[in-house]
Amino acid sequence: MPAMNRREFLASFGSAAALAGCTVNTPPDRAATKITVTGIEIFRIHVNQRGDWVIPRIQTSAGVTGIGDASHAGAGEPQIAKLEEYTGLMKGRSIYDIEWLRQKVHPEFEKHQRATSCALSGIEQALYDIQGKVAGVPTYQLFGGKLQDTVRNYANINRSTDERTPQGFEAMARSAVEAGFDAIKMAPFDGLRTKEAAAEREGFTQLGIDCVAAVRGVLGPDGDLLVDAHSNFDLEKSLDLVRRLEPLKLFWLEEVSRSLEELAAINLAASMPTAGGEMLFGLESNARYIAAKAVDILMPDVKYCGGMLELKKISAMAEAAGLSCSPHGPASPVGNMAAAHVCVGLPNFLILEFSHGEVPWRAELMDPPEVVEEGYLSVTDRPGLGYELNETVARKYAVA
Ligand SMILES: [Mg+2]
Known part of the structure; x- marks a missing residue:
């Protein structure tokens, strides 16, 4: 379908209304409502030992394409097969059939976990990119418009810090500050x-706290310091960690333990805000997390939670419960x-x-x-997500 400019768009609207013999606001371009999914291309791009970026590009009957982020499903990137499979379900269906796809795919999560959640989320983002392009509006307009023009980010330096010492974290924190960030997250307890022996565990706990102190030194007293404990502690050690981190004035402490009950107990005891929920898929698991009072700040990930609409729904539940929403997302630039x-x-x-700092390109x-x-x-005002994939770069760093 050739692209329509604004003048042609308005003219078609007028003639459609005249033909109908009424002034009802009918869709001017009925062809736009009939655009269907026709196929997918998948770009797998090598980043580092922590995972590739997997970018689906959905194709349509109108020639318009859209991109999404389906990265980090785990070893071997099992979501690639699921991307093909779920796109197969959508072939011939409308680009607007988001809820239909959601209903179809959600039951698969129980069996396939992140392969399902990443594939569904990536396709869903691409469909919203396409919908924005077809409507000629930035995608945020499809989600209720915007309250702000820019989005504050914190630099996750965890994925780029190879030397797990105070000096190693300090160097990457300095790089993030030089890049303009005044909020930094690290996960120094991995x-x-x-380690199982108590003395050894204590040694690594203290080393982690020393790494946090080193980054606080780089940020100064006013910077925002976020610590992710990656569920490495039991309840007793969690409460000990909370006490020992208090002097470092954290912006938040993330996922110290794994169970909902323990997270709730830690949340109650902690003087600093707590955050978590990055791996949760769909509304139900997030509802349980909220009901348990596990955290102050919910962290749905647009590439794990089910996509952009699911992220909006989850954040609405968090809003109703009086919680902040801070989407998780060490992701490709598409996912961000x-x-x-x-x-x-x-x-x-x-x-x-x-x-921050994963790859220079x-x-x-x-x-x-x-x-x-x-x-x-x-966030750009260009239609859709406002970006295309640079195929030259994507192919240069493609997984062989
Ligand atoms: Mg985390």
Whole structure:
């Protein structure tokens, strides 16, 4: 379908209304409501040992395409097969059949977990990119418009810090501050995962706290410091950790333990705000998390939770419960932009995650290049998500 300019669009609207012999506001371009999904291309881009970026590009009968982020489903990227399978379900169906796809795919999560959640979320984002392009509006307009033009980000330095020492974290924190960020997140307790002896665990706990103190030194007293404990502690050690981190004045403490009951007990005891919920899929699991009073700040991830509409629904539940929403997302620039289009319209939005320092060509993966200034991501007024994938960069760093 050839693109329609605004004048032609309005003219078709007038003639449609005249033909109908009434003044009812009927859709002017009925062809736009009949655009269907025809296929998918999948770009798998090598980033580092923590995972590739997997970018689906959905094709339509109108020639319009849309991109999404389906990264980080786990070893072997099992979501790639699911991307093909779920696009197969959508073939011949309308680009607006988001809820239909949701109903069809949600039951699959129980069996396939992140392969399902990432594939569904990636396709869903691409469909919203397409819908925005077809309507000629930025995608955030499809979610209630925007309350702000930019989205504050914190720099996650965890994925880019190879040397897990105070010096290693300090160096990457310095790089983030130099890039303009005044909020930094780290997860310095992963050394505990393979340790069982109490003395050894205590040693790694203290090393982690020393790493946090080093980053506080880089940020100064006014910067926002976020710590993710990656569920490495039992309840007793969690409460001990909370007490020991208090002097470092955290912006939030994330997922110290795993169980809802323990998270709720930690939340009650902690003087600092607590955050979590990044892996939760769909409304039900988030509802349970909220009901348990597990955290102060809910962290749905646009590439795990079910997509942009699911993110909006989850944040609305959080809003009703008086919780802030801070989407999780060490993601590709596509995923960050998809999340940002929802975040600009959230009354309870707090801050978005940005994976700092992973690859030097990150911005160039987008066309035009991604812009993050002083830690803020601007949401463009271009139609859809406002970006295309730079195929030259995507192919240059494609997984062989
Ligand atoms: Mg986390």
